[in-house]
Amino acid sequence: MFQNVVIVGPGLIGGSLGLAMKENGLAERIVGVGHRTSSLDRARAMGAIDEGTLDLVAAVGEADLVVLAASVQLICEHASTAVGRMKDGAILTDVGSVKQAICDGVRDALDARSEGTVRFVGAHPLAGSEQRGIQAARGDLYQDALCVLTPTGETDGDARTRVRQLWEAVGCRVVEYAPEVHDRMLAQISHLPHVVAACLVNTASDDAIELAAGGFMDTTRVASGDAALWRDICLLNRKALAESLRDFGEVFHRFAQAVENGDAKAVEDELARAKTRRDDRMPSKG
Amino acid sequence: MFQNVVIVGPGLIGGSLGLAMKENGLAERIVGVGHRTSSLDRARAMGAIDEGTLDLVAAVGEADLVVLAASVQLICEHASTAVGRMKDGAILTDVGSVKQAICDGVRDALDARSEGTVRFVGAHPLAGSEQRGIQAARGDLYQDALCVLTPTGETDGDARTRVRQLWEAVGCRVVEYAPEVHDRMLAQISHLPHVVAACLVNTASDDAIELAAGGFMDTTRVASGDAALWRDICLLNRKALAESLRDFGEVFHRFAQAVENGDAKAVEDELARAKTRRDDRMPSKG
Numbered sequence: 001m002f003q004n005v006v007i008v009g010p011g012l013i014g015g016s017l018g019l020a021m022k023e024n025g026l027a028e029r030i031v032g033v034g035h036r037t038s039s040l041d042r043a044r045a046m047g048a049i050d051e052g053t054l055d056l057v058a059a060v061g062e063a064d065l066v067v068l069a070a071s072v073q074l075i076c077e078h079a080s081t082a083v084g085r086m087k088d089g090a091i092l093t094d095v096g097s098v099k100q101a102i103c104d105g106v107r108d109a110l111d112a113r114s115e116g117t118v119r120f121v122g123a124h125p126l127a128g129s130e131q132r133g134i135q136a137a138r139g140d141l142y143q144d145a146l147c148v149l150t151p152t153g154e155t156d157g158d159a160r161t162r163v164r165q166l167w168e169a170v171g172c173r174v175v176e177y178a179p180e181v182h183d184r185m186l187a188q189i190s191h192l193p194h195v196v197a198a199c200l201v202n203t204a205s206d207d208a209i210e211l212a213a214g215g216f217m218d219t220t221r222v223a224s225g226d227a228a229l230w231r232d233i234c235l236l237n238r239k240a241l242a243e244s245l246r247d248f249g250e251v252f253h254r255f256a257q258a259v260e261n262g263d264a265k266a267v268e269d270e271l272a273r274a275k276t277r278r279d280d281r282m283p284s285k286g
Numbered sequence: 287m288f289q290n291v292v293i294v295g296p297g298l299i300g301g302s303l304g305l306a307m308k309e310n311g312l313a314e315r316i317v318g319v320g321h322r323t324s325s326l327d328r329a330r331a332m333g334a335i336d337e338g339t340l341d342l343v344a345a346v347g348e349a350d351l352v353v354l355a356a357s358v359q360l361i362c363e364h365a366s367t368a369v370g371r372m373k374d375g376a377i378l379t380d381v382g383s384v385k386q387a388i389c390d391g392v393r394d395a396l397d398a399r400s401e402g403t404v405r406f407v408g409a410h411p412l413a414g415s416e417q418r419g420i421q422a423a424r425g426d427l428y429q430d431a432l433c434v435l436t437p438t439g440e441t442d443g444d445a446r447t448r449v450r451q452l453w454e455a456v457g458c459r460v461v462e463y464a465p466e467v468h469d470r471m472l473a474q475i476s477h478l479p480h481v482v483a484a485c486l487v488n489t490a491s492d493d494a495i496e497l498a499a500g501g502f503m504d505t506t507r508v509a510s511g512d513a514a515l516w517r518d519i520c521l522l523n524r525k526a527l528a529e530s531l532r533d534f535g536e537v538f539h540r541f542a543q544a545v546e547n548g549d550a551k552a553v554e555d556e557l558a559r560a561k562t563r564r565d566d567r568m569p570s571k572g
Contacts, residue, residue, distance in 0.1 A: 126499040146497060175497075185494035193486055193505040195541055198560035200479055203534045208471035209567045211432060211461075213412040218504045219479040224565055227558035234545055234553050245542040248489045252538070255481055256531040259520055267520050272513035274484035279510055281495045 001026040001166065006063040008033040008056060008078050010043040012128050013095050014069025015137030018048035020170035023139045033059045043134045060085050065166075068094035073232040076105045079120075083109035088116030091159045093123050093166075097186060098236040099150040099179035107154070119159035122150040122179060124186075125172060132226065143171035150179040183237050187244040191237055194230055195245065197223040287312040287452065292349040294319040294342060294364050296329040298414050299381050300355025301423030304334035306456035309425045319345045329420045346371050351452075354380035359518040362391045365406075369395035374402030377445045379409050379452075383472060384522040385436040385465035393440070405445035408436035408465060410472075411458060418512065429457035436465040469523050473530040477523055480516055481531065483509040 005021065007014045010032035021027045032049030033056045034040045040052025053059050060066050060082045068075045068082065075096045082092055083106060096102050099122045106120045127145040147167040151160050164174050177185070197220045201209070204216075234241055251270075258266035291307065293300045296318035307313040318335030319342045320326045326338025339345050346352050346368045354361045354368065361382040368378055369392060382388050385408045392406045413431040433453040437446050450460050463471070483506045487495070490502075520527055537556075544552035 126497065146499070148497070185491070185497055188490040188494040189498045189502040192489065193502055195545070196482055196486060196538070197505055198557050199534060199537045199541055200482060201560040201564050202556065203478065203530065203537050204474040205471070206563075206567070208474040209563065211412065211434070211471055212475045212567070213432070215508045216475040216479055218507045219483055220560075220564055221504045222501045223557075223560045225557075225561070227554050227561050230557050231550055231554040234557075235548055235550055238545055238548055242542070242546050244489065245538075245545060248485060249538070249542065251485045251489050252482070252531075252535070255485055256528070256535065259481070259524060259531060260528050262521060262524055264517055264521055268513050268517040270488065271484050271509075271511075271516050271520075274487040274506075274509040275511070275513050277492075277495065278487050278506055281492070281498070 001162070001169065002065045003028045004063045004065075005030045006033060006059050006066045007031070007049060008060075008066065008068050008082070009070030009074065010034060010040070010048050010052075010137075011069065011133050012131055012136045012141075013125065014067060015043050015046070015048040015134040016127075016139065016141035017067060017069065017095070017125075017170065018043065019046065019137055019139035020142055021166075022047055024169055026166065026169055027065075031059050031063070039134050043137075046134065046137065048134065048137055056081055057085050061087065063087070063090055065091045065093070068092070068096070071229050071232065072096045072098050072102070072236055075102055076236070079106050080109040083118050083120075084113060086118045088118075090118055091162060092118050092120045093163050095123060095125055097124055097190065098233055099124060099148075099182045100240075101236040103150065103152060103179045119156040121155055121159050121163040123163060123167065124148045124150070124182065125167065140171065142167070145172050147172035147174050148182050149174060149176045150182050151176060152179065180240070183240040184243070187237055187240040188247075191233055191241045192244040192248055194222050194225065195234070195241070196248070197221070287448070287455065288351045289314045290349045290351075291316045292319060292345050292352045293317070293335060294346075294352065294354050294368070295356030295360065296320060296326070296335050296338075296423075297355065297419050298417055298422045298427075299411065300353060301329050301332070301334040301420040302413075302425065302427035303353060303355065303381070303411075303456065304329065305332065305423055305425035306428055307452075308333055310455055312452065312455055313351075317345050317349070325420050329423075332420065332423065334420065334423055342367055343371050347373060349373070349376055351377045351379070354378070354382070357515050357518065358382045358384050358388070358522055361388055362522070365392050366395040369404050369406075370399060372404045374404075376404055377448060378404050378406045379449050381409060381411055383410055383476065384519055385410060385434075385468045386526075387522040389436065389438060389465045405442040407441055407445050407449040409449060409453065410434045410436070410468065411453065426457065428453070431458050433458035433460045434468050435460060435462045436468050437462055438465065466526070469526040470529070473523055473526040474533075477519055477527045478530040478534055480508050480511065481520065481527070482534070483507070 005027040125147040411433040
């Protein structure tokens with residue numbers, strides 16, 4: 001499917017993609033670009049990449065496909081560098097959980113490119129966990145996962161098809177949304193819940209946390225994610241997140257008023273609506 | 287440990303206690319009081335009770351120990367009935383997740399009792415899940431769980447010791463708090479998170495919920511709990527919950543402002559504080 005592939009940041013997400021591509025014979029050669037030799041050695045030993053390098057600029061020059069798989073702030077930086085150094089017609093994609101900021105950055109970098117073009121297709125596989133790093137990578141991470149592509153009016157049709165085929169070949173169900181639609185939805189189901197989980201932990205007293213049983217552990221699990229990484233996600237998706245925060249604030253205020261007023265019907269209505277919507281939409285996921 | 291035990295509501299919580307008491311030889315005879323013969327038959331077949339009856343009034347008269355294990359609203363109702371019918375000196379306890387309302391109800395019922403007394407000790411084992419009913423009961427449910435006792439100045443010392451020994455004998459670590467302290471802590475780690483989980487589901491669009499990955503599933507899992515049951519918990523613990531809702535509202539507002547203002551330091555501080563507090567307090571629980 002691809003000859004020379006570069007994966008920038010072969011950690012959990014990028015390394016798992018490398019493993020899956022090798023296992024499925026989708027790449028002739030994969031070069032991993034990282035910032036620590038030890039991680040690159042490990043990625044190579046695991047079979048996620050064929051070769052490792054610390055030199056992003058040199059690595060992307062010969063690639064047919066570059067996958068940006070570092071954290072989201074770094075993806076923005078790597079995108080600008082890669083766009084300026086990749087060969088004409090090569091495909092650039094990424095795995096970032098915020099899409100508008102990355103698409104905007106790529107567009108700016110493309111405008112600044114003096115000749116030829118790079119074909120960019122934004123992507124976001126919804127897989128992974130609080131775990132990070134190449135040691136957590138596995139070839140079946142994308143099996144039955146969802147991958148969102150975020151093509152725009154400027155996206156090359158052939159590149160879009162090939163990136164879709166790549167994610168399908170590693171096991172994903174692929175859907176497509178405009179970058180801003182992706183960002184709004186991810187704010188609702190990922191970035192807002194992360195903020196809320198952090199706020200729940202920060203509201204509870206130390207004594208109360210000591211008592212915490214399973215429900216609290218589940219509800220706040222995402223709050224154990226890396227703080228700097230999530231700071232970047234919050235800020236890079238600031239507009240859509242702010243909108244979700246306002247929406248949540250209204251729903252929450254209405255619920256709090258119902259409790260304050262002892263309004264049994266209103267309290268039950270909110271709870272029943274949430275239960276029905278959650279159970280209906282996610283029957284098989286528990 | 288006890289001769290004649292009555293468990294009112296032998297479902298997941300009460301049935302598991304019955305199983306654990308039988309397995310550990312803590313009760314000579316356990317009578318289950320329910321409102322459906324089929325459930326009582328099942329509880330008996332599983333060995334959680336020796337006998338089942340629909341008649342609460344008749345059942346509690348001979349008991350040395352009555353455990354109220356129905357849903358929290360019913361516990362309040364059963365408490366009044368039981369206090370009036372139990373024999374002098376018998377011990378009454380419960381498993382309700384709201385304590386002040388139950389303790390107040392028992393005090394009123396004790397005041398109304400014409401002669402003799404019943405020795406009440408409030409309890410709340412922090413175990414169980416979204417599952418309900420006798421079919422989910424198991425003898426090891428309380429192994430390594432926490433059980434909160436909520437004695438007051440009026441609680442009989444011997445009864446307090448015996449109820450503590452009971453929960454320890456089925457595997458619990460027992461801690462003691464005043465009812466209002468219990469309610470405040472449970473509001474923070476259980477009732478507020480439930481409200482927030484429901485609000486997260488009700489904030490997300492249908493399309494976004496379709497995309498939902500693991501993080502959202504975990505954060506909102508409790509929102510699939512029974513709506514009527516949680517309505518009662520919210521209202522019976524209305525005072526403490528309203529306080530937690532206000533506290534959360536302030537923490538949330540501060541975070542939302544930081545996002546709105548693009549204040550990277552403030553956003554990271556909130557996230558880092560939550561991560562540190564969660565990781566520090568719950569190292570082994572993931």
